[in-house]
Amino acid sequence: MKILQCKAKIVSSRRIQGDYYKIVLASPEIAAGALPGQFISVKIDGDYQPLLRRPFSIHRANKRELEILYAVVGEGTRLLSQKKPGKHLDVIGPLGNGFDYERPLDVARGRRSTPRRCSGQANDGRLILVAGGMGVAPLLFLAEQLVCRPSSVVRKNILVLLGAKNKKEVLCVKEFKKLGCEVKISTDNGSMGFKGKVTDLLKILLTTNDPSTWFDFAHHGSLGAGERPLDVTRGRRTTIYACGPRPMLRAISHISLKYNIPAQISLEEHMSCAIGACMGCVVGTLQGFKRVCKEGPVFAADEIIFW
Amino acid sequence: MSPRLNIKIGRLELKNPVMVASGTFGYGEEFKGLLDLKKLGAIVTKTITLNPRQGNPAPRTCETPAGMLNSIGLENPGLEKFITEKLPVLNKTGVPVIVSIASEGGREEFVELAAGLDRLKEVAAVELNISCPNIIHGNKARAKLIAQDAQATYETVKAVRKVTRKTLITKLSPNVTDISEIALAAERGGSDALSLINTLVGMSIDVKTRKPKIAVATGGLSGPAVRPIAVRMVWEVYKQVKIPIIGMGGIMDTASALEFILAGASAISVGTANFVNPKAAIEIIAGIKEYLIKNKISDIRRLIGSLKI
Numbered sequence: 001m002k003i004l005q006c007k008a009k010i011v012s013s014r015r016i017q018g019d020y021y022k023i024v025l026a027s028p029e030i031a032a033g034a035l036p037g038q039f040i041s042v043k044i045d046g047d048y049q050p051l052l053r054r055p056f057s058i059h060r061a062n063k064r065e066l067e068i069l070y071a072v073v074g075e076g077t078r079l080l081s082q083k084k085p086g087k088h089l090d091v092i093g094p095l096g097n098g099f100d101y102e103r104p105l106d107v108a109r110g111r112r113s114t115p116r117r118c119s120g121q122a123n124d125g126r127l128i129l130v131a132g133g134m135g136v137a138p139l140l141f142l143a144e145q146l147v148c149r150p151s152s153v154v155r156k157n158i159l160v161l162l163g164a165k166n167k168k169e170v171l172c173v174k175e176f177k178k179l180g181c182e183v184k185i186s187t188d189n190g191s192m193g194f195k196g197k198v199t200d201l202l203k204i205l206l207t208t209n210d211p212s213t214w215f216d217f218a219h220h221g222s223l224g225a226g227e228r229p230l231d232v233t234r235g236r237r238t239t240i241y242a243c244g245p246r247p248m249l250r251a252i253s254h255i256s257l258k259y260n261i262p263a264q265i266s267l268e269e270h271m272s273c274a275i276g277a278c279m280g281c282v283v284g285t286l287q288g289f290k291r292v293c294k295e296g297p298v299f300a301a302d303e304i305i306f307w
Numbered sequence: 308m309s310p311r312l313n314i315k316i317g318r319l320e321l322k323n324p325v326m327v328a329s330g331t332f333g334y335g336e337e338f339k340g341l342l343d344l345k346k347l348g349a350i351v352t353k354t355i356t357l358n359p360r361q362g363n364p365a366p367r368t369c370e371t372p373a374g375m376l377n378s379i380g381l382e383n384p385g386l387e388k389f390i391t392e393k394l395p396v397l398n399k400t401g402v403p404v405i406v407s408i409a410s411e412g413g414r415e416e417f418v419e420l421a422a423g424l425d426r427l428k429e430v431a432a433v434e435l436n437i438s439c440p441n442i443i444h445g446n447k448a449r450a451k452l453i454a455q456d457a458q459a460t461y462e463t464v465k466a467v468r469k470v471t472r473k474t475l476i477t478k479l480s481p482n483v484t485d486i487s488e489i490a491l492a493a494e495r496g497g498s499d500a501l502s503l504i505n506t507l508v509g510m511s512i513d514v515k516t517r518k519p520k521i522a523v524a525t526g527g528l529s530g531p532a533v534r535p536i537a538v539r540m541v542w543e544v545y546k547q548v549k550i551p552i553i554g555m556g557g558i559m560d561t562a563s564a565l566e567f568i569l570a571g572a573s574a575i576s577v578g579t580a581n582f583v584n585p586k587a588a589i590e591i592i593a594g595i596k597e598y599l600i601k602n603k604i605s606d607i608r609r610l611i612g613s614l615k616i
């Protein structure tokens with residue numbers, strides 16, 4: 001896969017809610033090769049402030065355009081939100097290794113295959129997409145790619161859990177539903193959906209015996225009331241895909257281990273070059289430091305050392 | 308007629324005076340496809356040590372006003388792996404490879420590294436990184452860098468000089484009171500050229516968390532913010548030494564590269580700018596050429612140190 005630097009024309013730029021914005025860039029060169037979980041780095045202004053590029057996940061891509069979903073959190077994103085359609089942005093991408101959704105189980109076994117978009121055999125396993133806040137950004141692209149597979153059962157097999165601080169920060173519900181995904185929401189303050197952390201919601205879904213939940217596979221085998229399944233994935237292949245803040249990903253990693261469900265997690269780290277040259281963006285793994293921008297941003301949960 | 312851009316650093320002939328700085332260009336491979344590597348005057352590798360180094364914990368970098376801090380801690384694969392895995396790839400570019408070396412301990416490691424590289428024809432020159440601020444961190448601040456001590460600089464350069472016929476470049480630290488004194492010591496020790504500047508030790512704090520933005524507290528400042536200091540230091544050193552100077556520190560474009568050449572640098576190195584615009588070095592080569600044509604200067608060497616004062 002080739003990494004390119006291009007001047008991408010801003011097709012549209014708008015606020016969607018609160019501090020959240022979407023920008024669409026015309027960049028056929030980058031868009032055509034982009035895979036879910038990959039990102040781009042953007043030079044927001046020509047001068048020295050802000051100096052460095054900013055990394056953003058690819059939220060959506062078709063053959064010609066890239067869409068970015070972002071939150072205004074500082075100077076760079078504030079300037080980005082003021083950009084007008086018609087102007088150009090200097091973009092490098094597609095960057096990093098994305099989600100592996102071709103043969104998801106291989107990741108857990110450490111055999112990482114290059115994912116191919118919309119191709120290959122249908123996956124009859126269950127896929128759980130877990131987003132914490134802004135972490136939803138790369139997961140929509142993933143869901144879009146997952147549902148365009150040939151098998152019709154696939155749609156029903158995608159559960160999306162969206163976690164946010166409050167209901168104003170819940171993003172992309174409509175988009176996921178339109179794809180046919182089952183969507184469940186959690187908010188820290190309970191203003192929408194489950195009250196609590198999205199990872200707590202995930203735990204409940206994995207262990208509950210309530211047949212009304214989508215997540216019925218916990219019934220496999222014969223469990224007594226209140227009994228916890230030891231291996232909830234028995235009989236069905238399940239994979240968790242998650243993106244969000246570090247503490248959430250740590251919780252995902254624990255869940256993955258405890259319930260023996262392979263998980264792929266997308267990490268963030270401060271980046272200077274975003275192409276693997278500066279060694280600035282490392283994360284501790286069982287095989288030593290790895291670069292989030294190059295070997296990541298998506299890693300198998302069981303390879304990351306959280307501390 | 309096209310102006311003459313080639314220059315000589317020690318015994319090393321460069322087709323143009325624009326290189327990429329150590330630690331900002333990896334071992335070249337990451338930039339493949341993002342720029343025409345063949346056009347570069349030289350590539351300076353990420354500093355290597357004798358043994359592999361893990362480097363420092365993250366976060367290792369943060370942005371600062373018109374600059375950035377880094378404390379990578381010299382993560383590198385070590386000499387052996389560098390020679391077998393990185394050097395062949397670098398060599399394919401056809402561009403002179405300047406290998407930056409550092410020691411985790413004493414002078415002996417520099418000697419061993421230089422001796423190990425001396426027999427390799429793929430190595431065009433060796434740069435002694437005696438100025439990395441990131442091996443010693445915050446809490447051990449009283450430990451001194453070699454480049455902060457004229458005598459130690461002299462002895463290190465002299466010891467390395469004995470074991471290598473390669474062009475020897477010494478990279479100086481701006482974290483000193485008088486950089487000329489160190490520059491003279493390196494020249495006396497037998498260095499063929501000087502690289503300056505390495506990064507300035509700095510610190511940045513997140514007031515929300517009350518934590519330093521860099522995991523090991525302090526880091527090296529680079530980028531446009533340091534440029535005036537770097538230009539001043541090149542100018543000071545130029546007035547004192549006879550050996551060529553490779554100037555760097557916040558070079559972002561042609562104009563900033565020219566500042567260094569006017570102040571006395573024979574060549575320049577592009578660092579942080581590679582992160583911002585991978586094509587920066589290539590654009591600077593074209594820009595310098597254009598400047599020479601416009602000003603009817605037939606040879607870059609006539610521009611070196613031509614500051615009007």
Ligand SMILES: Cc1cc2nc3c(=O)[nH]c(=O)nc-3n(C[C@H](O)[C@H](O)[C@H](O)COP(=O)(O)OP(=O)(O)OC[C@H]3O[C@@H](n4cnc5c(N)ncnc54)[C@H](O)[C@@H]3O)c2cc1C
Binds near residue numbers: 053074
């Ligand atoms: C691989 C990857 C994908 C990302 N995808 C998205 C996305 O799709 N949508 C989105 O809103 N944000 C995303 N982020 C985070 C985004 O890069 C930061 O929010 C952005 O850089 C903030 O810039 P700023 O100037 O507004 O903020 P400031 O806080 O002023 O930035 C200061 C410096 O810190 C860095 N920084 C700040 N926050 C982060 C962060 N969370 N991660 C990495 N660096 C940071 C900035 O790049 C900059 O160098 C992603 C980060 C990474 C590493």
Ligand SMILES: Cc1cc2nc3c(=O)[nH]c(=O)nc-3n(C[C@H](O)[C@H](O)[C@H](O)COP(=O)(O)O)c2cc1C
Binds near residue numbers: 278533556577
């Ligand atoms: C991320 C990063 C890593 C660096 N690593 C090294 C290194 O390994 N060895 C070295 O001699 N200099 C290293 N430097 C210093 C640069 O080579 C250069 O001297 C300095 O950054 C000033 O130039 P600039 O402002 O153009 O970046 C590093 C700089 C940065 C930003």
Ligand code: FES
Binds near residue numbers: 277281294
């Ligand atoms: S940001 Fe430079 S190596 Fe990842």
